[in-house]
Each structure stands twice: as structure tokens, then as C-alpha cells.
Amino acid sequence: MNYGMADFIGGFWHYYIAAITVVAIIGIIWFLKSQTTRKLGTGEEAELMEPTWDADLKELNNPLPRWWLYLFYFLIFFSIAYLVLYPGLGKFAGIWNWTSADAYKQEKERIDAQFNAQFQPFLSKDLRVVATDPQAREIGQRLFLSYCSTCHGTDGKGAKGSRLFPDLTDKEWLFGNGDPETIKASIAYGRLGEMPPMKDVVGGEAGAKEMANYVLSLSGLPHDANLAAAGKGKWAACAGCHGENGKGNLAISAPDLTDKAWLYSGTETGIMEAIMKGRKGGMPAQLDYLGDAKVHLLAAYVLSLSQGKQ
Ligand code: HEC
């Protein structure tokens, strides 16, 4: 979407701002003119403005030098030309219709065209093949540093903060099993899952503890078998999103709860918190922003990060 000044100033402010600009320019021209036309009459002496200091330092009101005044006229001419050509006078767009948004777009298109020629050949190749190509890896790494490292870290190892940015270099995947197409989909469409708070549904904190133990049991982690059995009985509340067997649902970014990869926490308390308060995570979609070719190279790069790892 393009926003111009016109979106911010309505009718009144347009006239108000435009009028101030025009009046200011006319005022300056008038003032300069009054200074240009003042000449010393024949025989007239420049007036002494102040008493003399330091024996010979005097301030006289001689007319201003011409070259200096003409410099000002030039600047005024420049500002008028600018206001005619470019946006600046209220919401008048200028006859060149220049906008910073368009300038940015053109610059981006020019650079995209230049780089896409380099990126495009990889798009038709299988992600597994691209992942082993040294040149593609190099490009992928540069893209990753610019677009992904803020969240996933420069080395792709993620970071623990208010939420977990998953480690992309291990063999654990929240979404899919590391198959190239799912990785690419995670990047292209993002993973913006939302889980509502389930505290009331599972029967308060005690119920959440039972559910948490059942979730731990799904991943084969240490758990209390009695609590887990009680939790299992209530699994219907979760099955709609995480699936009958807890394997998750990629379409709504509901993670697989049976593996050892955790978005937030794999501890009893962490899981209870997820259940009671809900979770709303976010990997933002990249396809519209980066385009298919870059997403392809990034997916291949992410794939290459975990290759050869257990
Ligand atoms: C704003 C932070 C942020 C940015 C920027 C970001 N990610 Fe993510 N990414 C996440 C989060 C958070 C997740 C976990 C998903 C969730 O919360 O549901 C994730 C998940 C992923 C996954 C899925 C991992 C798995 O285990 O299945 C991949 C792949 C991924 N990101 C790659 C990328 C790439 C490549 C980029 C750069 C184009 C990128 N991400 C940019 C935050 C981010």
C-alpha cells in the first residue's frame, strides 16, 4: 500500500500548510527586494549604527552585497521549482508525481531483477540438490543473516527468550520431520499458530497437571503414570488441533507433541503453562516479502544446516 502526504492531511490542513509556505516565500522575496533596492543616494553617507569600538571598529548600514542577495534569489527560485515538481506544498503531489514509496519500489525492482537472474536458476532444482551446492549455500547464508538471524541467531541455533526461537541446525523439527517441502512451507507461509487458554476445559490447575503428564508420556519423557492416565481421558479437548495421536496438524501450525522438539518448554511447568494460558507464537510468513527464489534458497540453506547431524 502506498501512503502519501495526502493520507495524513485533510482539506483544512492542506490549505493551512500550503498558505504558510506561500506567504513565507512571498515574505522573503519582499524582504530581499526591500534590501536590494536600497541604494546610497548621491552624496549620502552610510549611516553609523553603533558607536565605534576599539578605536576603529564601526558598524555601518551599507546595502547588502549584490552577489549575496542573488544567492538568496537563486535559493528562492530553487524552492519554488522544488515545490512545483515534488510533493511539499500541502497535499499537492508535484507535477512529477514523485513519492518516496515509488522510489523505493523502483530501486527494489531494479535490485531484485539483478539478483533474481542469479537466484532463479536454483528455483527449478530440487531443494536437496540446492542444499549441497556451495554457491547456493553462500547466497543462502547471506540471506539468512539479513532476514532470519534477528530471531534464529546468526548460526541458526535459535535463542531462548520470552518464547523459543527453534534451533534450525538440529535434526528435531517442530513442523514436519525435516522434509524439504515442509521447511520451505514454514518459511514461505510462516507458522502463526494460536492455542487458546484451556484451563477451564481441562479442569483447572489439577487438570492441567494431568494433561501435562500425558503430554510428557507422549514424548517418552519422565512422567507420573497415574496423572498421565487421567490426562489421556481428557485428550479429546486437544485432539481437534494436535490430532488423535498428538502428532500435530501442520495446516494450523499445531506442533507435534510426541517428539522431543519443543517450541516453549518440555517441562511439566512449561507444558502446564501452555495449557492454562494458551500460546500464540510467531514465525512470520516470508513469501510475499522475499519472493519464491529467495525462500527456496533459504529453505535449502536451513536444510543444509542440519545435514550430517544426528
Ligand atoms: C520474528 C522472528 C522470526 C523471524 C524473523 C524468522 N523466524 Fe523462523 N521461526 C520463528 C519462530 C518463533 C518459530 C517457531 C514457530 C512457532 O512459534 O510456531 C520459527 C520456526 C521456523 C521454522 C520451522 C522450524 C521447525 O522446527 O519446524 C523454520 C524452518 C524457520 N523458522 C526458518 C526461518 C527462516 C529461513 C527465516 C528467515 C527468512 C525465519 N525463520 C525468520 C521466528 C522467526
Ligand code: HEC
Ligand atoms: C485450537 C487448537 C488447539 C487446541 C484445542 C489445543 N492446542 Fe495446543 N497448541 C496449538 C497451537 C497452534 C500451538 C502452537 C502455538 C505457537 O506456535 O505458539 C500449541 C502449542 C501447544 C503446546 C506447546 C508445545 C511446545 O512445543 O512447546 C502444548 C504443550 C500444547 N499445545 C498442549 C495442548 C494440550 C494438552 C491441549 C488440550 C488441553 C491443547 N494443546 C489444545 C493448538 C491447539
